[in-house]
Amino acid sequence: MMLAAAATVVAPRCPWDSRDDFLLLPGDGLILVDGDGVITYFDHRARLLMAREPRCRSGDSLDLIWPELAAAIEEHSDAASHLGPLDTRLTCGGQRRTVRLFRTDSGVGIVLLADRPAAPEASQEHLRMHERILQHIRDAVIVTTAEPVDPPGPVIVYANNAALRQTGYRLEEILGRSPRLFQGPATDPAALRSFHAALRHWQPVRQRVLNYRKDGSIFWVEIDIAPLEDSDGWYTYWVSVQRECEAPRRSA
Known part of the structure; x- marks a missing residue:
């Protein structure tokens, strides 16, 4: 049909x-x-x-x-x-x-896009308050779909202002892409495997990883990723909080 x-x-x-x-x-x-x-x-x-x-x-x-x-x-x-x-x-x-x-x-x-009933003004203001908080915190926040985990997912559905400043991208340039956009030749494959294994098993994960900005420059970042579930207990998003950090010290 x-x-x-x-x-x-x-x-x-x-x-x-x-x-x-x-x-x-x-x-x-x-x-x-x-x-x-x-x-x-x-x-x-x-x-x-x-x-x-x-x-x-x-x-x-x-x-x-x-x-x-x-x-x-x-x-x-x-x-x-x-x-x-x-x-x-x-x-x-x-x-x-x-x-x-x-x-x-x-x-x-x-x-x-699903049809949604108009929310009461109080609920809308509550959502706007949360949005303002996300946009003004210093840590970079990126939200992706829960699935698919494999390419081309997970799909970026939100990034706050700090994430845009950190990476050098505009919002419209990263929406729909995956966080692989920020990875490059020097990104540690072992760290990426750790991320992938955690996402496969719906587990939170923290890793220090080398990322790439839009202009090709590199920066170290500590990334905390956790699954977000809805009221029915289904995981719907991954939330990533990213803080720039120093490069790991090499062992003597």
Whole structure:
């Protein structure tokens, strides 16, 4: 069964509104496709929001499942790469839905935005307060999706101002990418294996690692990573707090 769809780009989402700094939120669906349009990741929420049967899985061609979305990606992927995430309106299963397109390390990501009831003003102010706190603390904070752990994930969905200053990137340049963006030839493979093993087992981890800024300069950073679970006990994000530090001393 094909999904009839008609796409209209709403607008590039940059500069980002302070109330919409997260690339996706719990309840949104996530699809990742590679450069050939093959689905590499398709989560449960995306299946529900698309009203697809569970047969849709990694390895399927997006063009065969949702050809209009594939066409929208073909048309607007360059804009998403240069301007950051952008939104488009699609008709999916008879319902108009906002779809967010963004680049990843190896292709394109699609967020199916879930409908959300308007929050009371008190709740909105509470969220804005938390956002202001995150933006003004000195430690760099980066939030990624919980899955996929393997490339092109985990996907960066949030970075505070300290993280942008630390790395030299603009927000729209790192949203949708993975933290591998900050790694380079001199980054210790053993530290990366430690990160990967911890993420595989949903365990917090702390490591000192050599990272790279946008301009190619290097800096040492101590990274604390912990999983964040929702009210149902499901892990939805990884939260990384990063502090610049001195290089480890070599043993005599």
